[in-house]
Amino acid sequence: MNSIAHPPGLPTDLTGRTIFVSGGGSAGPGWSIGRASCVTYARLGAHVCVVDRDAASAEETTKIIRQEGGIAQTFVGDVSEEDEVKRLFSEARNQFGPIDVLHHNVGIGKVGGPMETSAEDFDRIHKVNVRSLLLAAQEVLPEMASRGTGNIIAISSVAGMRYLGYPHLAYSVTKAANTQFIRMIAQQYAGQGIRANTVVPGLIDTPRIANTVAKMFSENSLDEARAARDKQVPMGRSGTAWNVAHACAFLVSDAAAYITGTELLVDGGLTGRYTQQN
Template identity: 45%
Template sequence: MGDRLKDKVVFLTGAGSIGPGWGNGKAAAVAFAREGAKVFALDLKSEAVEETAQIIRDEGGIVETAVCDVSKAADVEAAVKKAMEKFSRIDVLHNNVGIIDPGGPEDLTEQQWDRLMDINVKSIYLTCRNILPIMERQGGGSIINISSIASTHSLGYSCISYSASKGAVNAFSRDIALNYGRKGIRCNSILPGLMNTPLIHMGNVTDVYGSTEEMVRQRDALVPLGHMGDAWDVAWASVFLASDEAKFITGIELVVDGGITLKVK
């Protein structure tokens, strides 16, 4: 166990993995705990968040959980209230929840568009609306929003709602950084590139490539380092931005992509 985040309380959404293996939120929750943080972990699925929590407990970490639909105001308010009852403060807000629907405007229903925007963007508004006042009273805090290189570059296929939502995350993060900096609150976004996590093995992503094997082959070949990243690459970037090592860093878009944006225009 490290101590880079000793005694800090992390409020983390999307802490369960969507499938077998390590998703971004699951890895981040464990990484935060390994660096001494007390983690308040949320997920829509109780089994998923409890699996993450059990890993933390087995390693001697401190974690509390809640089942929460972060696109619903009442759910988020209740989760923040529970976190404060358990830990009395929130030092780090890590917004990790996100979904993807491939396709252009003509491919997506209005319901698909609204659902994705609610999950990818509205959730961040709701957590910040509830947690910013807490951080203000405490005299500071760190907010980390998971975006994507899809906000600035093409992924090689159309995913217009996802790209638009992640562009909104970047703009939202910059605005928070600018307007809350004098209150001691930092806000940064992380832009993962092509990552080999359970999310990309869902049918609506693999269908674009024809098979899982072909998807992995093509995506690995695009990356200058020769392979996709994984959830731990994003997790350790998150630990850095949450820590006092990053105390003079705010408003950035930290690209974690193995160099792919150097060649994809």
Template identity: 40%
Template sequence: MTRRLQDKVAIVTGCGSVGPGWGNGKAMSVLFAREGARVFGADINGDAAAETRTIIQDEGGVCETAVADVSKAADVEGMVNACLEAFGRIDILVNNVGIAVVGGPAELDENTWDHIIAVNQKSVYLTCHHVLPVMERQGNGAIVNNASIAALGWAGVHYGFYGATKGAIVSMTRAMAIAHAKNGIRANCVLPGLMNTPLVHAALTRVYGKEGDIETLVRTRDKQCPMGHMGDAWDTAYAALFLASDEAKYITGTELVVDGGLSVRFA
């Protein structure tokens, strides 16, 4: 343990995971706490958030959580106020929440478009809208947005809607980085590739149902990756940790790709 986030307060959205194991936000929350941050985790699923809080507290770390749907303005405002009440400041904001749907305009309906825009993209507007003034008053802050290599190109399946939201996050992040550079605020993205997280298992279960088929699909995803296997939530978490920490104090407006080389194949 090197205490790379000593004395920092970090909000992590989507701090739980949709099933057993380690999702990106859960790994980030636990890793940030191990590195000395006081973590304020938010999740739409109270049990998932509580599980992460318990892991952190059992390890001797500091964590508070709130139930919040980050696509809802009132929930986000409440989350930010609760963090300020608990810890008095916000040094790090990690926008981790995201949902994936396969398909584009030809396959998906308007409600699905509205929903994925609200959860993946509007949520980033809402959190930043409430957190940036706090960071401006403090004169410091680091925002880490969890996008995806789907922002860059074809990621193996038709992520027409999903990739559009992730591309928008990259664009928003770059703009915020420049607009707030003089306020001591940095904004960057992590772009995970194919990661083996509970979200992937849940999505595969929804589509294929039977456990045997899921195992085959996990192996298929593994084979798509240049290293012969998917990444995991810790790979994303360590990249986010670096961007959130003062080690990255001269890095802003950039994308850190965490995909084992997969997106190099796009070229």
């Protein structure tokens, strides 16, 4: 009788993999997407490079991971500056060896349409959101290609696909660029063992929302803004940083071994909804 070879259970284990998370801190106390992703990766056994220009915030993420018995190291620098990027990757490799996964998480924005967005603002936002992805990709792709394995994910946004009810031009344009950047490299490097995908969060309740887009939903109070934001979503609530982090962990793991060049929406159904303007 033929024996049936069983595949492993869902292979989400990341033991020993080195993951470079750009923007692994948080804009405020609590769980940002980068911080929740770093902690999730560490819980699955990865060696996590917590990279951020905010030293204290990155160190907080590293501390949480170490307190849980995980492995992490803080690397402080600006991921949109070429020299800084070279230094950060060199330090990360010295600590943990070759980078197995690049998680491009940094993202900044400024509310406004074309008449409220100066060329300087546009360049600044593009530099942090897109140029940084180019610089990081240039660091990891040759090494991943020569090893015949590697994984890249970028965090985009539903704002890069849809108008969310208020103008957010520079942010939205750069988030769309992130998605297409990833599609491009996924195709070019698919034959060399490298997978690249985009995670597209919807409305997520992270600390930075309080100081940025919350006022577009209500000027009165943060609670009212949160409630108004929640109401937009078919599932009736904003997402958590963990909802996004778990999608990231799936995509970088072997559970997603045959997935490349695509986008995973984590949006509670938001993107599929038709809403009538009042």
